[in-house]
Every structure is written in C-alpha cells, then in structure tokens.
Amino acid sequence: MITRNEFRQIAANGLWKQNTSLVQILGLCPLLAVTTNLVNGAMLSLATIIVMAASSVAVASLRNLIPHEIRIPVFILVVASLVTVIDLLFNANLHQLYLVLGIFIPLIVTNCIVLARVEAFANKNPPLQSLFDGVFMGVGMLWTLSLLGGLRELIGKGTLFSGIDMVIPGLQPLQLLPADYPGFLIAMLPPGAFIVLGCLIAWKNWVDARIAAHRSRKTLPPAPQTVSAAQ
Amino acid sequence: MITAILIMALGAVILGAALGYASVKFKVQGNPLVEKIDAILPQTQCGQCGYPGCKPYAEAIAEGEADINRCPPGGMEGVRKLADLLGREVKPLDAEEKPKQVAIIDEQLCIGCTLCVQACPVDAIVGAAKQMHTVVASLCTGCELCVKPCPVECIHMERIVENIDTWKWKYPVFEIKRVA
C-alpha cells in the first residue's frame, strides 16, 4: 500500500516542488488560452484532475503488460479514450460546464502534463500511488491556474469569478476594482499570461530561496563571509 | 458500437505492425553518450569515483548508475559540464576539490621495487627492477595511485604551481560597489 511518507512526498511534489505550471512549465497552450479568468482556469484544472487520476490508475495497472518500445502510443490511446469518455460524460450530465469549457476538454488529450505524469510516474509505480500523483499534480495545477486566471482577470478587467453563473447559476461575479477602471487589456491577452506566469514563477523561486536560507540559518552556524565576497 | 471496435482494432493492427518494425529496425546499439561524458572527464584514471578508470565511470553515468559529482579531479567545473550535458541538476562535489598535482619520487629513497610502475594507470613512471624510478611529469595525471603502493614512502604529491608559461590572464573584475 502506501506509506505516510510516500503520500506526503507525492503531495508535496504535486502541490509545490514539481508544480506543473511553475516548475515543469508543461501544458502552456491551455494555460495561456483559458486563464483569462479564474473560473475558466479552475474548471479546466478540474477536468484535467479527473483525466489525470483515471489515466494514471489505468496505466499503472497495465504498466507491467506494456512493452517499453510502444508505451507512448498505448499511453496516448488510454488518455484519449478517457478524455473522450469524460467529454461525453460532461456533455450528458454537466452540460453547463461543458459549454463553458468547450474545446478545451478534448484538448486535454494533448496536454503534456497528463502524458508526462503517465510516463514519468504511473509507468513506474503502483496504481494507488499513481492515483495520488495524478490527483495532486492536478490540484497543483488547479491552484496555479486559478491564481493565474484570477490575477489576469483582476488586472485586465477588475473583476473576479466572472462566468461563475455559467457553472453555478445564481452566483454573480465580484467587481473588485472601481467600475470606471479602464481595464489593462494586455493582461487578458497571451503576452499578459506570459508576464503574469513569469512573475508567479519568480515568486515561487523567491519563496524557495527564502525557505532554503531560513533552513540553512537554522541548521548551520553562520555562513562564512568569504562565500559572497568571492563572487 | 461495432464500427468503433472495428476501427480501433484495425488501427491497432496496422499501427502495431509499424511500431514493431520500427522498434527492430531503429534499435540503437551502445550508448553514444558515453563518449561525450568520457570527453568531459579529466582522464586521470584515478579511480576516486569508485570505478576503475574514467571510461567505466562514464558508462556508469550514462546508465544512470553513478552520480555526476564523484570525480574530484574534474572539480566543480566538471560537475557543471556533466550537468549541462545530461540536463541534470548541479550537485556539490562528493569530495574535496584539490588543486592539480604531480607525483614526485624522491630518488634518494627509491629502491626500485616497480610497484609504483605497476600502479600507474597511464605509464607515466619509468624504471626497471632495482633501478631508481622517476615520474615523467608531463604525463603524470596526479591520480595519487602510486603513493600508497610504495613500500618506502618515497612518493609525494606536489601542487603544480603556475609559471610564466602557464600563467593565465584573469577574468576582469571591477568592484562596482566600491566606486559607488
């Protein structure tokens, strides 16, 4: 089964250390296209979580049967089949959500994150671990895409949760900035996505550096002065 | 329903055949990476990495068995180059980095036992039995393998100091801070 430590490791990797958007920087295409607002980013992430969890479990269960040489076509087949199933499922039962996400659900097939996790993790680990990996990678993606979408929406339009009524009827988007905010359109355009993503990556690295510095200060005696002087 | 199954099955047969053919036809023998790694290693053949020579270590790295930070003579720069080549993370060296050295035989003490001659991986020590030995300094890689076998402890390592011919112009460093 799965040990506590293993679980913790998988969770940490998915949520922070190997975050798909901030560290691996995979799946840029949907990332740039759908994060024009928070709701879109979060919804696509949710769909991806389902696909990743399912495909990870599927591949992990089959991993000993798949010949090494042809693993990629098999993975693609598995992922594509699952995505198609989910696409059909959404259309049948969650039609509202389906309309919001449109083309991006089928496009999950080509999202490198799914294939990358299947190849890098599920192909080498048992199903339970793979399930958690898929879920946590997806959750990592969920919070980053939500943050990215939220920031872009806020800067670009001054609102938050626009389009929420499409998912949960009755809810209204929040207007956070004054109504006469002119809207910084560039944030909503792809260049804005790159810039905001870049800032998020820089922020993540900065936080990591702070943590590392903090940790080394705790465990080590004060660093010798010569280290910085040498540069 | 039937169509879906048929199309998928037909696709599986055709693509499977293509894949099978490709996997046989394009199989790569050996690993070209080894040569590239070997070219980065310093060729001291010192065995400090735990492998009997640079080539075996290169093979081990290419196989993913060995880490890239186990070559002290290559130093941090070697680790950095390997990390670059292999797309791995730079790690601190597994051992202390030493300056380049050369073995010196104290010819007054040497008894001509040939043990060091046998130990030298690059044939840089000359001498026959019962004759005094000497190190050909230009061939010595500074691997220290000859130091231990010597029964009379007449071999020591000397740091190679910079002379006028090997002197290098330094990287220009101007302290901007100081001026400002």
Add this chain to the structure above:
Amino acid sequence: MNFTSPPYLTQNVSVRRIMLQVLAALLPAIGVYLWLLGPIVLVQLAIATATALAAEAVMLKLVDKPLGLFLGDGSAIVTAWLIALAFPPMAPWWLIVVGVAFAIVVAKHLYGGLGQNPFNPAMIAFAVCIVSFPALMSRWPSLNMDASFADHVAVMFGQLPRLDAMNGATPLDTLKTALKLGEGQVSVGAILADTRIFGRMGGHGWEWVAAAYLAGGLWLWQRKVIGWHLPLSFLGGMVALSGALWLWNPAQFASPLFHLFSGGTMLGAFFIVTDPVSGSTTPKGKLIFGFAAGLIAYLIRVFGGYPDGVAFSVLLLNLCVPLIDLYTQPPIFGMKGEK
C-alpha cells in the same frame, strides 16, 4: 598588487554623455510642443521622468546595483522622455505612469537592465498601452482648441472631462478614415485640403514637431552619437514604399513627404531605431533593420488597424536582430573575399 589593464588611456566618453546628448537633441521638439500646446508638455515630461527614476531606483535596489552610478547614466530619463513624446499630449497621468513603469520594470529590468533588453522599452510601453487602451492612445488634441493651461492640467488629472476638441484623431488616422469612408471616391488631395488638420507637409502644426526631431537627429549624427545607416535606411524604407504607391495612385496614397512628416516617422528614424541596445550592430544589419522597419511601419499605418506603425515595426525588427546580426557579420581584416 593592484591589477590594472591596458589601455591606460581612454577617450572622454561615457554612457551618461551619450544619453545627455540624446536628451539635448530632443529639446527642439519639446520647444515646438511648448509653442503648440503650452507648458502642459512639461508636466507630461515631468510625470514620465519622475516615474522612470522611481521605477529604475526600485529595480536597481532589488538587484543590488549602485544607485548613483546607474541612475546617473540617464538611460531611464531617455526612455521616459521618448514615451512622454510618443504618447498623445495630455494623456491621462496614469497612462503615462503605467507606460513608463511598464517600460522600465518589464521591458528593461526584467530582461536584465541596461544593455540587456531585446526590445526598445519606449516602444514596448507604446505597444502595451495602445493594445490595452486603444481609445486613449489614438486621440490627439486638436491644435485649434481654446483651453487654458489649468484646463489642460485638469484634463490630465481627470478633474475635467476630456474636451471634444481633444478627442481628434491623429492626422494619419483622419486620412485613413476619410479614405475608407470615401470608398475610392475621395482623393487624398481633397482630404488634405482641410487646413485645420493638415499642413503643407504633414499634420497641421505637428509637421513642425517632426521637423524638430529631424533637426535634433541631424545634430546627433553630426556629433557622431548616431550613425547614418539606421535613420537613412528607415526613412528610405518609408519613402520607397510610400513613393511607389503614390506614383501608382496619387489619389489614394499620400505622398512620401506627407508620411515623412506625419506620425512618428522622424521620432522613430532618429531616436527609436537608433537605440543601439535593441538594434542591429553590423553595418549591413543596420541597413536591413532600418529599411525593413520603415517598410513595415508604412504598411501598418496605411493598411493596418492602428494609427501609426513605428512601434510595432520596431518591435518586430527587434525580434529579428539576433538573426540579422548573425548573417551580416562583416568580413574581418585579411579575410575579405573568402567565405
């Protein structure tokens, strides 16, 4: 030993001197602005300069570079002035602040600061703002309006609604719109006859601003701060295409002279394409860079959706600089005729 390196002699040149000369070359144009619009242009310049220095100081502090040395090099002020002059006069104060801050923080310092930016920061600011706030960025004040300096300031700080007279399109835009509405029935000559908007060479009044840029640019060339390759090839590209189309159909295409003295042509030729950091550095590369930038600027301003194309064409060419430089390396001493 205190290590020093030859040569021990150096020419009395510095980045600061170059930047100060560029600023000095902008003074004639600022003078014409003053004459046309009054001291509001100084307010615009002051806002831009203050924002630039503040943003530059913050970024330098973040990367731990000595403030005095790098703030004093004047490069941020040059960027600020170019933005202030490229933006519509009396643009809202926050527009200037956003543009300048974006130029300094994102276009300059996020790429590594002075000397590392692949794109012209001033043009990035212009492009970002015209994409984000197209309405504000394409409205130029008419010179015929009658408003006091206090009114100008009030407009700039949002105290007064923008006067109708200030919502005029640029002369280039006016021409384009008129031609479009005319659907081939209205000739350029008839449109340009409106002397409230058009002057003899370019926009009414604005042609003098263009002439002032030309004068400043020629002075820079005479001082050897800029070379002849880039401005000449840029103007050449503009004249070549506009001239060819004008000769082919003078009723539908304005003369090269009009294009030279309208919009950002002169500013671009002498102050934008000549930015060394983001431009090509080889002699042949400079000619290609300038000529292509001139061509594309013309294409965008005449056939594109934006009122002027200098910013976008320069940015597009900035992208190509590494490629241009790679293929235009001049042959070295003793290796001519080979290769």
Add this chain to the structure above:
Amino acid sequence: MFSLFKFKGGIKPPTYKADSVRFPIAAAPVPAQLIVPLHQSIGGQPHPLVQAGDRVRKGQRIGAPDKWISSAVHAPTSGTVIAIEERLAAHPSGLPTLSVVIEADGRDEWIKRQPVDYGRLEPEQVRELLRDAGVVGLGGAVFPSHAKLTAASDVPMEELVINGAECEPFMSCDDLLMRERGEDIVRGIGIFRDLLQPKRVLIGIEDNKPEAIAAMQAAVKAVGENFEVIAVPTLYPAGGAKQLIRVLTGKEIPASKRSPDLGVQCFNVATAYTAWRAIAFGEPVISRIVTLTGNVAQPRNWEVLLGTPLRDLVPLMQPKADTNRYVMGGPMMGFDMPGLDAPIVKATNCIIASSPAIFPPPAPEMPCIRCGACAEACPHELQPLELYWFARAHNFGKTQEYNLFDCIECGCCSYVCPSRIPLVQYFRFAKSEIWAREREKENADAARERFELRNEREEREKAEKAERLAKAAAARVAAPTQQPADTGQPATEQPAFDPDAAKKAAIAAAMERARKQREQVKPKNTDELTVAQRKEIAEIEARRVPLQEPQNASNAEIQRAQREEE
C-alpha cells in the same frame, strides 16, 4: 607619388611624445647588478651556458638558443655570475623566471668582437649568426628575427616593410634611433634585403616624426640604397606590423596566415640596427634604447643594458612625487611592471612613470549598450561587442567563431568604449583560457590513450601467461602419460587433463612470483638491522637531505653514481 592604403578603424590618442625627443640618446650607467632573464624572446627557453661563480665578459653568450625558434642571450657587461635562479620578470604575471644574475665589475670588458663580411657567407650562416647574436624583434613582440628571414618557397617576396611608425603614445625610442643612427639602420635593412630578396623596400614612418623621416631619407641616400622612406598618417595602431603592411602594400594578413605567404615581411627599425651591429661589429644584442618618460622631471631616451633593474633607472627618470607605478611599453598595450626589481629586457621599449593624473584609475565597468564604437575602432574589423558578450559568459567556442585570435590586443576598442569595459582584458582572458583548455585536452587525450594502451597490454599479457601456463600444465599432464607404457603401470591412475589444474598452477606461479618479488624488495628494507644501525642510517639521511637538490636531477644522478661506486 606613392599611393597609400588605409586600414579601417584606429584611433587618435594624444601622443605625449614631444618631451622625450628634446634630448639625444644618452647611455645609462652600468648598474651594480644585472638580472638577465634567459627567456627574452618568443620560442624555446635558452639553456644557461654559465654557472654561478663564472666570470663573464661583455657580450659573452650566457644562454644558448633552444631549437630554431629561440634566440641567444648575452652578458651585458663584464663581471661575475652570482646566481642562476628564478627572479622577478618584466611580465604582467609578476611571476619569476630563470635569470642569470651578474655582478658587474665596472670594467665593461668586451669579448673579442668578430665583425664579418656577410656578403661572403651563405644565407643560412647569416641567419645562424643573427640567432647567436640574439637579434629579435625589438618593436615589442620579440620574435626571433632569423626565423622571419626566409621567403616562402612558392610566393616571391615583393615588399620588405620596415616599421618606424612607432604609433604608441609616449614612446620615442625608434624616433631617436632613426634620427641619430639612420645609416646603421639602413645597412641593417640591407642585410634583410639581401636575405629576403624583395622587389621593394618600404620604410614607413608616421608623419608626426618629420625629423626621423628626413634623417632616414638622408641615410638612405648616404648609403646609396633605393629604399623608399614613406610618411604614413598618424593613426594608432599604424605601427602594428599588419596595419603598416596594409598601409604600405594594401595586403591584409589574417591570423591564419604568415606574412611571407603574401610576399611581404616586416621588421622594426631597431631590429635592423641591432642586426647591423651584430654582423658588422660583432656586437650581440646587450642593450637597447628605452624611453623613460611619463610623470618624470626629465623624459628622455636612454641606451640601457639589458638586465638593468628598473630600480637603477629611477634616478635617471627623477619621477615626481605622485608616481604610483611604472608601465612597461606604451599606454595602449603596455602593462604594470610588477616591481622595481624587474629588469629591462629586449621587449622593453618604454617605461612610463605613471600617476593618477596621467593614467586615471579605471572607471567602473558599465553594461555594454552595443553602441558599436568598438567595432568601428577595431583595426581588424572584428566585432568586439560580440566577442565581449561571449568572453564574459565563458562561451569560448563562440569567441573563436567570432575570430578572437585575430585580435591583436591593440586596445582601440577599450579606448573608445563609453561603458569603460576593459574589453582587451576579456579577450586576453578568453585567449589564455582557450590555450589552457587546449593544453588540458591534449593531456587528457594522451592520458586516455596511454591508459587504453596499458589496459590492452595487460589483457594481452594476462592472456599470454594463461596460455603459457595452460601449455605447461598440459605438458606436465602429457609427460606422465608416456611413462605407463614404459613401466607398465595402469594408466588410469593418472588424472586426465583438468582445466582447474591450469588455473591452480597459474595462481601458484603468481604467488611464487609475488613472494620472490617481495624478497627482492626486502633486502633494501631495514627490518633486519639493529637499532643502532638504523639510528646511524637515519643520521646519515638527515645530513644528506639539505644536500639534495630536488630540482636538479643531474645532481641527484651524480650522487647516485658515486654511491653506487662505493
């Protein structure tokens, strides 16, 4: 009228030459002690010909050239060799180099000088004569001149260019030499002309030295030669050999070619002068004209003995109080003398006493703004801004693609750089890194090859030994099988051939060999000796240690030979 060519780039720094040309060349006094580095030219390091304690006379050879590209070194005055040791060199590194230290006796006694009539010698003999007289390029590059005096076999020699341009600021040693000793220079050029057989001889002098031009024209006329003395525009670095060749002949020599391949060769005027003195007077190169200038009371040119420590020249210069260092060479390509004990060498054309006022401390390096001023100033039409970019990033492969090695380090790029980037320094750094890496690569390749050969050899030896032992074992097995026939004993008692036996035999043999080897080793060991004997040996060893000269292998060999005789 002679039509001149132009080279691209170049700069016009202030010349600062006027002060030092007001007085004629004076002879510097003989110092009490001279430090003569053996390695004063490009090429192999000369071998010392004298030992400590030897008496030498002025002009006596003290260093013999090593191989063809090398040049002899001579005693600058008479006296006693007090040491041959590592002494501070006139080199930017501040490292020592093997030098002959001579204590002058004040008598300045010449060896017997033997003038020769070179017209009656074979060209090869003349070249050897020049090599043995230590004639090297005195413009600063110190390339052995004899090695440049051979025309290419397939290209006719068209022009011989004589370099009197002297483009570096402050320097005026060649100027004064041409003014005062023009005829000797012209006769020296005659030697070069006779060896190279060029169609034309062109003497290029920068047009800011009208006196030198007039003097050389007069000298050419007086000697009766047909050399052309040509004034070239004053533009640094017109005195670079490649630039002067370009200006005078229109030919451009890239780093990948040698000048004789293009039918042209270039010598400095001072080199021609020393060649004539060496051939016609039998005087080897033991002194040279040095401009002592800069922040001094009395800028002037002096004829200084090679090996004179800088310290002994300070009284001649009378530096002003704020002098902070001394620069050897010109302000564009020179370097800081590492100390007052560093000697004058063949490459020393100028010593500039420097003060913060003359050479201000370097301004802080600002980022490159790619203004292209360096590319415009570069006489070799390189793109220093690109080279800088790659050298700074340690991307040495790229620097070579951008022709780093065509850079002559003239300093024009640094001179014009508005960001005050020490470009030349970056290029020198990149060059020496590339050289060091090439050396390392060669060493690593050699080590790999030797390692592989050794492994192969060991494999082979092992295989051969196994084969031998197997054969021996087989023979041993085979031999007894013959016996039963004689003795009539049943053959079944003998074991059949067993592969294990061969292996065991091999192991036994190896152990036996190892034992023997240990025995061979042992006798030298001191285990069997008594405590007293060991103590005695230790004492002897202790006495011996200071006598041992680790660097001097021959010494150790002599001692060893003596011991073995005992």
